Amino acid sequence: xxxxxxxxxxxxxxxxxxxxxxxxxxxxxxxxxxxxxxxxxxxxxxxxxxxxxxxxxxxxxxxxxxxxxxxxxxxxxxxxxxxxxxxxxxxxxxxxxxxxxxxxxxxxxxxxxxxxxxxxxxxxxxxxxxxxxxxxxxxxxxxxxxxxxxxxxxxxxxxxxxxxxxxxxxxxxxxxxxxxxxxxxxxxxxxxxxxxxxxxxxxxxxxxxxxxxxxxxxxxxxxxxxxxxxxxxxxxxxxxxxxxxxxxxxxxxxxxxxxxxxxxxxxxxxxxxxxxxxxxxxxxxxxxxxxxxxxxxxx
Ligand SMILES: Cc1cc2nc3c(=O)[nH]c(=O)nc-3n(C[C@H](O)[C@H](O)[C@H](O)COP(=O)(O)OP(=O)(O)OC[C@H]3O[C@@H](n4cnc5c(N)ncnc54)[C@H](O)[C@@H]3O)c2cc1C
Numbered sequence: 001x002x003x004x005x006x007x008x009x010x011x012x013x014x015x016x017x018x019x020x021x022x023x024x025x026x027x028x029x030x031x032x033x034x035x036x037x038x039x040x041x042x043x044x045x046x047x048x049x050x051x052x053x054x055x056x057x058x059x060x061x062x063x064x065x066x067x068x069x070x071x072x073x074x075x076x077x078x079x080x081x082x083x084x085x086x087x088x089x090x091x092x093x094x095x096x097x098x099x100x101x102x103x104x105x106x107x108x109x110x111x112x113x114x115x116x117x118x119x120x121x122x123x124x125x126x127x128x129x130x131x132x133x134x135x136x137x138x139x140x141x142x143x144x145x146x147x148x149x150x151x152x153x154x155x156x157x158x159x160x161x162x163x164x165x166x167x168x169x170x171x172x173x174x175x176x177x178x179x180x181x182x183x184x185x186x187x188x189x190x191x192x193x194x195x196x197x198x199x200x201x202x203x204x205x206x207x208x209x210x211x212x213x214x215x216x217x218x219x220x221x222x223x224x225x226x227x228x229x230x231x232x233x234x235x236x237x238x239x240x241x242x243x244x245x246x247x248x249x250x251x252x253x254x255x256x257x258x259x260x261x262x263x264x265x266x267x268x269x270x271x272x273x274x275x276x277x278x279x280x281x282x283x284x285x286x287x288x289x290x291x292x293x294x295x296x297x298x299x
Contacts (some may be wrong), residue, residue: 005035008077009051012040013084021069021297024061024080026125027259028218029267030069031297033059033078041084042153042183049157049181052077058155059296060181062130063102066221071267072298081129085183090115094148095187099129103136106187111202116193118146119201123209125221129182134292135169139205144169148186155179172225172292214252218261223274224289233257235287239280246273259293271295 008015019036022028039045049058057076061067085100090113097106107122120141124131131143132150144164152160154177168175176182209215224232233256236242242256249269252258259270278289 004053004056007053008035008056009048011037011048012044013048014038019078021061021064021074021078025064025067025069025220026218027064027068027220027261027265027267027270029071029261029265029270031071031073031267033074033076035077037077037079038082039079039084042151042159044084045079045081045181045183046153046157046159049153049155051157058179060129061296062100062127062133063125065124065126066130066134066293068220068267068270068293068295070271070295070297070299074297079181081127081181081183085129090191093188093191095189096184097128097187098184099127099132099150099182101128102126103128103131107202110189111195111198113191114193114195114198115189115191116198116201117189118187119198119205122202123205125215128185132167132182132185133174133176134172134294135167135174136172142169142171143187146187146189148188150185151183152176153181153183213255214258214260217252217258218265219252219258220270220293222257222292223259223277224257225292227287227289230287231257232289235281235285235289236277239277239284241277241280244273244277246276249273251277267297268299271299 016036019033021030060079081100085098087098088109089096103121103124107118110118120138124136135143147164149161149163226232236256241251243253244251247269248262248265250260252260
């Protein structure tokens, strides 16, 4: 890939060359993107995708709350959806949201409007785009249960409207192709609820989280998916990994399916620690854990 920077299309959004990505993620680790692109809106993003040089790889990130950016950085263009993707419009039971909206903001906006059934989103610190891509969930609900459809741009910038069935959403999985970008979604809530009741449910979720998760730490949320009929944290605990450290990377004492960057951890420390946990769990229980955290970039 030689000199492709000069061949990027003219856009209304912003290109930032050699952009540090650590600040864009909860773990606060990892190298730089060749170019970080913040599109102005969906049309700007579609224009970029249909006109960029074909050989330039594209990676989209949300709030970086389930993401480990490796120390060598990310080649090509990293896309982050900002203000042009943050609208929330409520129409009866239907909640139209931009993919850059934080799940928490959507949940609180719905509370204020008396729209229930989206309370679980309050504790998930990502964006709607990331939630659709990961089929995020908590407290027995997942995005697939409330998603009417997602608007998605394919790698050529063509728009598709995809239902949960088309996205083949299962536990923390969708069939969304790499390079396809969620730009917005319609979620279905239940209008006409009492905001005070919704507020109580939301407060209970937030208190429960605070008690059981290191919600203020530099973490990536659940590191591994729960295997069928098992809890990853129990297997990790049984393998003696609670509190295990490599450099400044540590398995959380509070919730041992969470990894922490205590201060100066590198992405390599965190990934090596995760692999060590996997190895020990396999040794003690015979179960192979699967990463839930998405790893991007060069080691
Ligand atoms: C303290 C804490 C608690 C958490 N609790 C939960 C929980 O209860 N339940 C749960 O499910 N998760 C939880 N998570 C994990 C995380 O918040 C979710 O997976 C979230 O949906 C990720 O969204 P994001 O915007 O941060 O995506 P990122 O972490 O930035 O990216 C994750 C993946 O989504 C892709 N992606 C992001 N935006 C888009 C887009 N617009 N279009 C296409 N692909 C996109 C990225 O390419 C990447 O593959 C937690 C994380 C933390 C730190």
